[in-house]
Amino acid sequence: xxxxxxxxxxxxxxxxxxxxxxxxxxxxxxxxxxxxxxxxxxxxxxxxxxxxxxxxxxxxxxxxxxxxxxxxxxxxxxxxxxxxxxxxxxxxxxxxxxxxxxxxxxxxxxxxxxxxxxxxxxxxxxxxxxxxxxxxxxxxxxxxxxxxxxxxxxxxxxxxxxxxxxxxxxxxxxxxxxxxxxxxxxxxxxxxxxxxxxxxxxxxxxxxxxxxxxxxx
Amino acid sequence: xxxxxxxxxxxxxxxxxxxxxxxxxxxxxxxxxxxxxxxxxxxxxxxxxxxxxxxxxxxxxxxxxxxxxxxxxxxxxxxxxxxxxxxxxxxxxxxxxxxxxxxxxxxxxxxxxxxxxxxxxxxxxxxxxxxxxxxxxxxxxxxxxxxxxxxxxxxxxxxxxxxxxxxxxxxx
Amino acid sequence: xxxxxxxxxxxxxxxxxxxxxxxxxxxxxxxxxxxxxxxxxxxxxxxxxxxxxxxxxxxxxxxxxxxxxxxxxxxxxxxxxxxxxxxxxxxxxxxxxxxxxxxxxxxxxxxxxxxxxxxxxxxxxxxxxxxxxxxxxxxxxxxxxxxxxxxxxxxxxxxxxxxxxxxxxxxxxxxxxxxxxxxxxxxxxxxxxxxxxxxxxxxxxxxxxxxxxxxxxxxxxxxxxxxxxxxxxxxxxxxxxxxxxxxxxxxxxxxxxxxxxxxxxxxxxxxxxxxxxxxxxxxxxxxxxxxxxxxxxxxxxxxxxxxxxxxxxxxxxxxxxxxxxxxxxxxxxxxxxxxxxxxxxxxxxxxxxxxxxxxxxxxxxxxxxxxxxxxxxxxxxxxxxxxxxxxxxxxxxxxxxxxxxxxxxxxxxxxxxxxxxxxxxxxxxxxxxxxxxxxxxxxxxxxxxxxxxxxxxxxxxxxxxxxxxxxxxxxxxxxxxxxxxxxxxxxxxxxxxxxxxxxxxxxxxxxxxxxxxxxxxxxxxxxxxxxxxxxxxx
Numbered sequence: 001x002x003x004x005x006x007x008x009x010x011x012x013x014x015x016x017x018x019x020x021x022x023x024x025x026x027x028x029x030x031x032x033x034x035x036x037x038x039x040x041x042x043x044x045x046x047x048x049x050x051x052x053x054x055x056x057x058x059x060x061x062x063x064x065x066x067x068x069x070x071x072x073x074x075x076x077x078x079x080x081x082x083x084x085x086x087x088x089x090x091x092x093x094x095x096x097x098x099x100x101x102x103x104x105x106x107x108x109x110x111x112x113x114x115x116x117x118x119x120x121x122x123x124x125x126x127x128x129x130x131x132x133x134x135x136x137x138x139x140x141x142x143x144x145x146x147x148x149x150x151x152x153x154x155x156x157x158x159x160x161x162x163x164x165x166x167x168x169x170x171x172x173x174x175x176x177x178x179x180x181x182x183x184x185x186x187x188x189x190x191x192x193x194x195x196x197x198x199x200x201x202x203x204x205x206x207x208x209x210x211x212x213x214x215x216x217x
Numbered sequence: 218x219x220x221x222x223x224x225x226x227x228x229x230x231x232x233x234x235x236x237x238x239x240x241x242x243x244x245x246x247x248x249x250x251x252x253x254x255x256x257x258x259x260x261x262x263x264x265x266x267x268x269x270x271x272x273x274x275x276x277x278x279x280x281x282x283x284x285x286x287x288x289x290x291x292x293x294x295x296x297x298x299x300x301x302x303x304x305x306x307x308x309x310x311x312x313x314x315x316x317x318x319x320x321x322x323x324x325x326x327x328x329x330x331x332x333x334x335x336x337x338x339x340x341x342x343x344x345x346x347x348x349x350x351x352x353x354x355x356x357x358x359x360x361x362x363x364x365x366x367x368x369x370x371x372x373x374x375x376x377x378x379x380x381x382x383x384x385x386x387x388x389x
Numbered sequence: 390x391x392x393x394x395x396x397x398x399x400x401x402x403x404x405x406x407x408x409x410x411x412x413x414x415x416x417x418x419x420x421x422x423x424x425x426x427x428x429x430x431x432x433x434x435x436x437x438x439x440x441x442x443x444x445x446x447x448x449x450x451x452x453x454x455x456x457x458x459x460x461x462x463x464x465x466x467x468x469x470x471x472x473x474x475x476x477x478x479x480x481x482x483x484x485x486x487x488x489x490x491x492x493x494x495x496x497x498x499x500x501x502x503x504x505x506x507x508x509x510x511x512x513x514x515x516x517x518x519x520x521x522x523x524x525x526x527x528x529x530x531x532x533x534x535x536x537x538x539x540x541x542x543x544x545x546x547x548x549x550x551x552x553x554x555x556x557x558x559x560x561x562x563x564x565x566x567x568x569x570x571x572x573x574x575x576x577x578x579x580x581x582x583x584x585x586x587x588x589x590x591x592x593x594x595x596x597x598x599x600x601x602x603x604x605x606x607x608x609x610x611x612x613x614x615x616x617x618x619x620x621x622x623x624x625x626x627x628x629x630x631x632x633x634x635x636x637x638x639x640x641x642x643x644x645x646x647x648x649x650x651x652x653x654x655x656x657x658x659x660x661x662x663x664x665x666x667x668x669x670x671x672x673x674x675x676x677x678x679x680x681x682x683x684x685x686x687x688x689x690x691x692x693x694x695x696x697x698x699x700x701x702x703x704x705x706x707x708x709x710x711x712x713x714x715x716x717x718x719x720x721x722x723x724x725x726x727x728x729x730x731x732x733x734x735x736x737x738x739x740x741x742x743x744x745x746x747x748x749x750x751x752x753x754x755x756x757x758x759x760x761x762x763x764x765x766x767x768x769x770x771x772x773x774x775x776x777x778x779x780x781x782x783x784x785x786x787x788x789x790x791x792x793x794x795x796x797x798x799x800x801x802x803x804x805x806x807x808x809x810x811x812x813x814x815x816x817x818x819x820x821x822x823x824x825x826x827x828x829x830x831x832x833x834x835x836x837x838x839x840x841x842x843x844x845x846x847x848x849x850x851x852x853x854x855x856x857x858x859x860x861x862x863x864x865x866x867x868x869x870x871x872x873x874x875x876x877x878x879x880x881x882x883x884x885x886x887x888x889x890x891x892x893x894x895x896x897x898x899x900x901x902x903x904x905x906x907x908x909x910x911x912x913x914x915x916x917x918x919x920x921x922x923x924x925x926x927x
Contacts, residue, residue, distance in 0.1 A: 031588040140826035148362025255663035326815020357748035357817035
């Protein structure tokens with residue numbers, strides 16, 4: 001079939017659809033999706049990770065924009081891969097990586113990294129008092145809940161897909177908060193992180209990154 | 218059977234008391250149309266953000282042609298989204314709220330704006346805020362370890378100063 | 390006849406009940422301090438919600454169920470109604486094992502779902518299984534009580550069943566009916582879901598089923614307190630029961646109308662239509678009538694006793710009453726708290742006003758006054774009444790018994806008054822700290838501080854109660870008391886109509902009322918398209 005013919009209905013559909021912004025993320029935690037991630041095949045995930053060379057950036061490297069994945073919530077990893085594939089989250093390398101993955105591949109990769117032992121904490125550089133306060137109490141004037149409310153008392157993450165922060169690379173954490181603050185990252189449903197990050201100062205972001213990197217075992 | 222005359226009188230008094238209470242409830246229900254939020258409507262809580270009424274860009278405050286105001290909110294750990302909103306005083310405000318995760322409740326203290334927000338169901342409640350001011354809109358149902366932090370801010374402004382489009386979008 | 394074995398059975402139940410009560414009181418004091426925020430080092434939502442869950446389960450399920458079972462067995466045996474004792478012990482152990490199983494996840498923070506379960510937040514399966522076993526143990530009691538009453542009627546054809554036995558049987562029937570709701574929820578929804586056998590849960594259905602249980606359970610707790618008011622208080626005051634027939638009518642009304650009215654707990658829920666809520670609301674007011682009757686009959690009985698003791702004038706009889714009798718003192722304090730708590734209850738029950746107080750601090754203020762105040766005070770009094778005959782030992786210091794009752798009343802007043810005010814000032818219940826940025830919250834601090842004082846008094850009073858019982862049991866001198874007597878009615882019951890001497894017909898009435906009030910509201914979840922929820926942690 002001539003591929004050009006397919007463009008016409010697609011164009012018509014776009015015009016006919018009511019003006020509706022793209023959702024922040026196309027992943028919905030339906031029972032089916034949860035079950036898919038929960039049943040991820042770690043063996044196949046390990047193989048995929050080897051073939052794709054994920055560890056090159058994500059394990060052992062000091063690349064600031066490549067986070068540790070070990071011990072991360074599988075649900076979180078799955079959604080990020082899906083968001084890269086859907087272009088809900090932007091990153092050239094990761095979009096290309098995710099493009100060829102099937103639903104099952106993403107679940108398997110997530111399960112493989114989810115069951116690894118989380119990376120060790122790195123001692124915080126500089127003062128973290130402000131971060132400590134934000135993490136445990138938040139700041140009610142700014143409508144900022146305690147980080148611990150969603151990310152857990154030790155930054156271990158929480159259902160369904162609130163990520164683990166403890167032991168993460170500080171440079172990655174800081175870059176992520178900055179990206180949320182500037183709206184460059186926008187795959188947080190209902191702008192939950194963007195609204196919070198927008199109120200944080202650069203100094204607070206730096207401290208929070210150092211603070212959470214130093215958490216965990 | 219022994220029914221003492223005093224007992225009989227007391228029984229009548231009890232029945233009269235209950236009748237007075239029920240009478241005032243019927244009066245407020247049928248004459249003043251005051252009912253608790255009881256809008257039996259289902260919704261797929263897991264897919265709220267994918268599209269439809271509770272999609273991200275549909276949330277917020279919208280003035281209606283008849284002068285009333287509609288507020289569409291999503292309740293989720295740990296806040297009501299959008300986090301800040303502004304509504305006019307003295308005009309009927311209808312809230313439509315859905316939960317994206319667990320059981321929540323919403324209450325604006327010192328007002329009768331309140332409803333449970335049960336996942337799988339749309340909660341709808343209409344109220345009139347008599348006085349301008351800044352109110353916390355807080356979660357009043359245990360929803361997890363961050364429950365204490367679950368609140369948003371609702372500003373009630375005088376009707377003639379209210380801008381329908383001031384804070385219709387999700388961000389603060 | 391109350392022989393040694395029955396006493397052992399009753400004591401085992403009462404000690405589990407009061408042991409749970411002592412632990413729960415400690416947790417209660419911790420909670421009131423934690424949530425005040427005055428000691429920042431204590432702040433911990435995880436500990437707080439684990440503690441609230443444990444406190445609620447111990448007080449509302451363990452204290453009550455074991456007390457009711459122990460008191461019920463004692464009442465039946467003392468009124469000539471026999472039952473299978475091996476089965477009774479089996480029920481005790483099933484309930485005790487259930488309590489222990491539920492305690493494991495509760496105390497390790499794996500069941501912080503409070504005592505109403507909160508789906509779709511999911512607790513460890515052991516919590517639901519343990520709670521189910523506790524209820525199954527109580528069902529053994531229910532069946533034994535109903536069978537004992539039947540056997541009594543067969544052995545005494547045409548005779549009026551003794552009032553305490555009649556009321557205990559009514560409570561067993563009430564609990565069988567009311568526990569079906571939560572049993573359906575736990576067995577068909579929560580347990581399969583927590584074990585991963587099914588993926589989702591319909592929260593609307595789960596809440597509707599729980600509401601079936603949630604109101605009559607209050608009468609399950611209350612009926613033993615009313616038995617004390619009708620059967621022990623007039624005698625302790627030196628008088629007789631003013632009217633036995635009306636007492637029976639009150640118990641029947643509670644059993645019949647206490648059941649089909651649970652929707653006042655769902656007034657603010659979106660998944661039930663307003664017509665059903667209004668219908669349940671009407672029933673909620675109707676069931677106030679037996680309480681009004683009880684207050685009248687008990688006060689009339691006390692007045693007669695007071696006048697017989699030489700009390701004069703409109704109120705002189707009050708002063709003439711023997712207030713140094715724990716049972717009389719407990720009745721006076723309970724009725725006072727019932728009056729105030731009942732007023733608050735009218736607000737909660739109100740179809741329209743409820744929105745102002747729903748899930749505010751007003752609600753725990755209310756039920757602490759009614760349950761922890763009225764009901765538990767009478768549980769204390771029953772324990773004080775039975776102890777000398779159950780253990781054969783006397784209390785070492787009677788003044789400590791009276792002091793304990795007074796301090797519980799005082800503590801409850803200091804705790805619940807600010808609690809009600811906080812509710813009117815908009816404070817929500819079930820928060821572990823105040824995190825709102827609003828001028829409103831500045832008015833809350835002082836009341837929370839006063840509540841700590843109330844909590845402290847209550848904790849000391851609870852410990853004193855356990856001490857009183859333990860010191861009598863293990864160090865007391867012989868009491869010489871072997872049996873427990875019940876108040877005689879002013880007019881001996883002659884011919885009692887069958888409707889006030891058994892529940893056979895009433896069970897059919899209940900069936901009709903339950904089908905009418907819960908039939909469609911439950912069926913609707915199977916008739917409309919619903920979207921179930923996946924499990925969430927907390």
